[in-house]
Amino acid sequence: MSVIPREEWDKYPDIEITLNVNGKDYKVKVKPYERLLDVLRYKLGFTGVKEGCGRGECGACVVLMDGKLVPSCLVLAVRANGSKVLTVEGLAPEGKLHAIQKALLDTYAVQCGFCFPGVILAIKALLDRNPNPTDEEIKDALSGQLCRCGSYLRFIKAVKLAAQYIREGKEYFDESGARG
Amino acid sequence: MVICIPRFNVYIPKDVSDALNALSQRKDLIPMGGGSDLLVLIRSGIVKADTVLDLWPLRKELAYIKRENGTVRIGALTTVSELCESDLIKDVRYAGLADVCKKFSTPFIRNIATVGGNVGAAHPLSDIALMLLVLNGKVKLLSKNGEREVNIAKFFKGKRRTVRNHDEIIAEVSFTETPPNSSTAFIKFDRRWGHAMGYVLVGAYMQLRDNIIKDVRIAFDSTGNPYPERVWTTEEFLKGKEFSDELIKQALNNVLPKEMKRITDYRASAEYRLDLSKVLLRRALLKIKSRIEGGG
Ligand SMILES: Cc1cc2nc3c(=O)[nH]c(=O)nc-3n(C[C@H](O)[C@H](O)[C@H](O)COP(=O)(O)OP(=O)(O)OC[C@H]3O[C@@H](n4cnc5c(N)ncnc54)[C@H](O)[C@@H]3O)c2cc1C
Ligand code: FES
Ligand code: FES
Numbered sequence: 001m002s003v004i005p006r007e008e009w010d011k012y013p014d015i016e017i018t019l020n021v022n023g024k025d026y027k028v029k030v031k032p033y034e035r036l037l038d039v040l041r042y043k044l045g046f047t048g049v050k051e052g053c054g055r056g057e058c059g060a061c062v063v064l065m066d067g068k069l070v071p072s073c074l075v076l077a078v079r080a081n082g083s084k085v086l087t088v089e090g091l092a093p094e095g096k097l098h099a100i101q102k103a104l105l106d107t108y109a110v111q112c113g114f115c116f117p118g119v120i121l122a123i124k125a126l127l128d129r130n131p132n133p134t135d136e137e138i139k140d141a142l143s144g145q146l147c148r149c150g151s152y153l154r155f156i157k158a159v160k161l162a163a164q165y166i167r168e169g170k171e172y173f174d175e176s177g178a179r180g
Numbered sequence: 181m182v183i184c185i186p187r188f189n190v191y192i193p194k195d196v197s198d199a200l201n202a203l204s205q206r207k208d209l210i211p212m213g214g215g216s217d218l219l220v221l222i223r224s225g226i227v228k229a230d231t232v233l234d235l236w237p238l239r240k241e242l243a244y245i246k247r248e249n250g251t252v253r254i255g256a257l258t259t260v261s262e263l264c265e266s267d268l269i270k271d272v273r274y275a276g277l278a279d280v281c282k283k284f285s286t287p288f289i290r291n292i293a294t295v296g297g298n299v300g301a302a303h304p305l306s307d308i309a310l311m312l313l314v315l316n317g318k319v320k321l322l323s324k325n326g327e328r329e330v331n332i333a334k335f336f337k338g339k340r341r342t343v344r345n346h347d348e349i350i351a352e353v354s355f356t357e358t359p360p361n362s363s364t365a366f367i368k369f370d371r372r373w374g375h376a377m378g379y380v381l382v383g384a385y386m387q388l389r390d391n392i393i394k395d396v397r398i399a400f401d402s403t404g405n406p407y408p409e410r411v412w413t414t415e416e417f418l419k420g421k422e423f424s425d426e427l428i429k430q431a432l433n434n435v436l437p438k439e440m441k442r443i444t445d446y447r448a449s450a451e452y453r454l455d456l457s458k459v460l461l462r463r464a465l466l467k468i469k470s471r472i473e474g475g476g
Contacts, residue, residue, distance in 0.1 A: 032190040144286025
């Protein structure tokens with residue numbers, strides 16, 4: 001983080017905000033210019049929130065804020081005050097995999113995995129609204145998720161598989177039973 | 181690790197009147213809608229911000245799409261997602277707005293980007309602003325001292341510069357409902373589908389009766405100035421004439437190039453952009469005709 005000259009310490013006073021992250025309430029002191037990304041990743045330790053570009057172009061930092069997919073690099077922390085945030089860490093109970101994660105493993109979509117937290121949450125945002133999406137709808141929903149390793153075609157397969165799991169009532173899987 | 185993060189304060193107003201009061205008293209406030217444009221500019225050092233005025237709390241008052249008494253009114257803090265999920269864009273007359281939605285950035289940007297911010301950004305690649313030009317839209321500006329409406333064709337002054345005074349906020353954009361035998365189209369051309377900026381953007385509105393062009397409005401991302409503008413001479417040339425391949429050919433070859441100056445940059449040459457402008461305008465007009473006649 002940047003080094004703030006002593007004379008500027010009072011210029012940007014801390015603001016206390018409350019956040020519910022993955023079902024748990026937090027009170028955090030934030031600077032007015034800090035982003036939701038900075039707070040989640042560096043202050044609360046949710047390192048599943050990745051910073052790729054820092055300017056809305058890559059989708060690595062997306063989280064669900066009050067149910068909506070947002071780039072946490074372009075949301076000021078003070079704006080998130082009082083909201084409910086879901087990061088990839090909160091997707092499934094401890095020791096379990098969410099159907100989306102299982103489907104991504106089953107389709108061998110994972111390469112380096114850097115884009116995955118964002119991809120997973122973008123898929124969640126899609127399936128929450130549309131339990132049976134078409135290829136076109138999947139492509140639009142994932143259009144902002146850049147994957148340097150190029151797993152794009154497998155994402156489409158994985159979304160369909162995840163949708164199927166969820167329709168069959170299989171939302172969570174044991175982590176130990178997962179392939180990958 | 182030292183990262184250079186621009187520092188600024190944020191003023192969070194309670195409501196519209198609090199925001200307007202603050203703007204009238206303080207010279208250091210920069211209004212922010214979704215921040216999808218402004219925060220990027222601040223972070224890259226293009227805009228220096230002392231204090232950002234966060235307009236998000238004004239969504240209580242300024243996020244809506246209303247159709248009353250023959251006018252469509254869109255609150256400035258309506259998000260692009262809200263616009264794109266609305267019934268308005270299902271109306272075939274506003275199919276051009278549906279075209280915008282198909283190509284507007286990505287779902288997560290659409291969730292934060294606002295309609296007012298698109299107009300406020302005053303950028304050649306402001307898709308919604310471009311469509312408002314062809315819908316003959318108005319921008320409502322609100323200040324502590326009252327309100328005024330500016331035709332969007334007179335709203336831009338330069339790249340990222342508008343006629344908005346420091347103490348004003350953009351409160352609403354509006355346009356008169358267009359007649360039944362009319363429609364719109366928007367084309368953004370790029371090498372890629374998703375997440376595209378576009379080498380050339382064109383928006384058009386046309387009203388046809390018995391194949392006669394009763395009315396037409398056309399706007400491009402740029403015709404010489406660094407903001408979207410209408411091509412008035414081309415519009416005048418087409419108006420009142422019978423829609424035909426020959427007429428469009430004449431407009432594209434003899435009229436449009438005279439009122440359009442294109443630039444060369446790292447993305448495309450001026451020559452290519454002009455050629456593309458002609459091709460895309462022809463496609464847009466044909467698309468509108470087919471939409472009026474019941475096609476897609
Ligand atoms: C990755 C990415 C992709 C993008 N793709 C597209 C695209 O496909 N098409 C497109 O058109 N744009 C695109 N944009 C640009 C931007 O998202 C849009 O212009 C958006 O509509 C801006 O809205 P905003 O609310 O985020 O504006 P902000 O960033 O909040 O503001 C933009 C400007 O308008 C001013 N402003 C905002 N609201 C008001 C108000 N109510 N009153 C007074 N002034 C105001 C601000 O001071 C600022 O100068 C993209 C941006 C990013 C980061
Ligand atoms: S880090 Fe937020 S979109 Fe790239
Ligand atoms: S798997 Fe490597 S970036 Fe997507």
